[in-house]
Amino acid sequence: MIIKNRLIPIRIRQNEALIRRIPAAHSQRSTIEGDLAKRKAGYRGEQSLDYYLSHLPAKEFTILHDLRLFNGSTYFQIDTLILSPYFALIIEVKNILGTLLFDETFNLLIRTRDEKEEGFPNPLIQAKRQKTQLKTWLIQNLACRYTNRISNWHKQPLYYLKTSADSTHVPFRVIHIQHLIEKIKFFKQSYPIEVITSRQIKKISRALVINHVPGFLNILDHYNISSKEIISGVQCPSCLIFPMRRIHGDWLCPQCGCKNKKAHLPAIQDYLLLISPAISNKQARAFLHTASEDTASRLLSVMPSSGTKKGRIYFLQ
Structure with missing residues (x-):
């Protein structure tokens, strides 16, 4: 059951609005258009997830998309959170083309495409941080013992995956979107004992939705654009x-x-x-x-x- 739907990210809507409202020859237009293309690709990756999640039994799994919560000092975001009586899953989606190398020596994700290399922050570190922050949030806000069964992994929809020699856990935590349902079945087999009731899941879901805080970036400051330049x-x-x-x-x-x-x-x-x-x-x-x-x-x-x-x-x- 989907409790919180996935919406078009505000950042995409902001970039689209900027392109409509700045002159065609504006110096920042190409940068804004490039950023928009990347964000739309990421959003398409997140949308592709929804098809596979639709195959989960609605009565058994509760799904929340695009959560942004305050942990007491800063905000953290989760692409998709799945709650069940057996475990919780944090899914972080990345839609990146190319050959991906998870280099855990330097905590980097290195993408090779068209013989060019580009470095990204290691998404496994991001997912691990999200897990810790969510557990802390649940304990602080709900005194929830359910936090011992939060698992997380990171998905790359279009890629050829390589890992450094000592990265034995990466293939377990990084999966192709087509293997999503099989991975969830694996988790259910690994954690067959119910640790929380459906009523408690509803309480947690309601608290998460109520405490969700939409993000809003001052987009003009971000691109160093004056409000006077807006048409x-x-x-x-x-x-x-x-x-x-x-x-x-x-x-x-x-x-x-x-x-x-x-x-x-x-x-x-x-x-x-x-x-x-x-x-x-x-x-x-x-x-x-x-x-x-x-x-x-x-x-x-x-x-x-x-x-x-x-x-x-x-x-x-």
């Missing part, structure tokens, strides 16, 4: 020019004549992804190029909000 206005969904004009309840494109009643919604989302995770009526009027306070209130009414009257602010969905 404001409503983008035409047909010809993609800026800005559309608000006329008689519709957004009208002055170039291609396209009419659309909801073209402002992506614009508001872009503001919340790029400028600030909250927007006021005044800020919406400036960004959407509309002068009417009442119109802006109607356009924002579908967004989550807090506060009243002039103090109301609206948030990212």
Whole structure:
């Protein structure tokens, strides 16, 4: 049973919004596009996991995707967490093409592709750290004895795997996605005794979901882009020019004549992804190029909000 679904990562949405809202000749465009391509590849790897997880008995396994929890001093993230009465599994997904060498002498993952080598942090260290942090979080928040049965491994969907001579445990912890179900069956055979009830799993799952904190990066600072460089206005969904004009309840494109009643919604989302995770009526009027306070209130009414009257602010969905 999936308790927390996998959503498109905010970082991908931010990069997509940046590409829409910076000039075509911007100096950072190629960097942003390259980052976006890598993150989309990683997301596709995570999505491919979902097909295999769908083969697990829903009554026996509880699945939570994209968890981000606070451990008291910092945040840690888990791609996928599987809970069962017998054990817990942390799955960290990497979608990396090429020949991969796990060099544990220097704690590196070395990828060779097209005769070029590239180093990455060792994902096994990352997975081990996630395991320790999750165990600590469960003990601190739930006094949970279930932590003795947390296992974890790291998956590389597309690769040829090599290890250094002394890395005997790497093949056990690094698997191809096609072997996922067999590996979970192996764990169930290895840990046949139930150590937690279904009711306790529901309690743990509920606590994890409640304590999940979505990450939000100041994307403009990250790429050293000023908010003044962001193109404001409503983008035409047909010809993609800026800005559309608000006329008689519709957004009208002055170039291609396209009419659309909801073209402002992506614009508001872009503001919340790029400028600030909250927007006021005044800020919406400036960004959407509309002068009417009442119109802006109607356009924002579908967004989550807090506060009243002039103090109301609206948030990212």
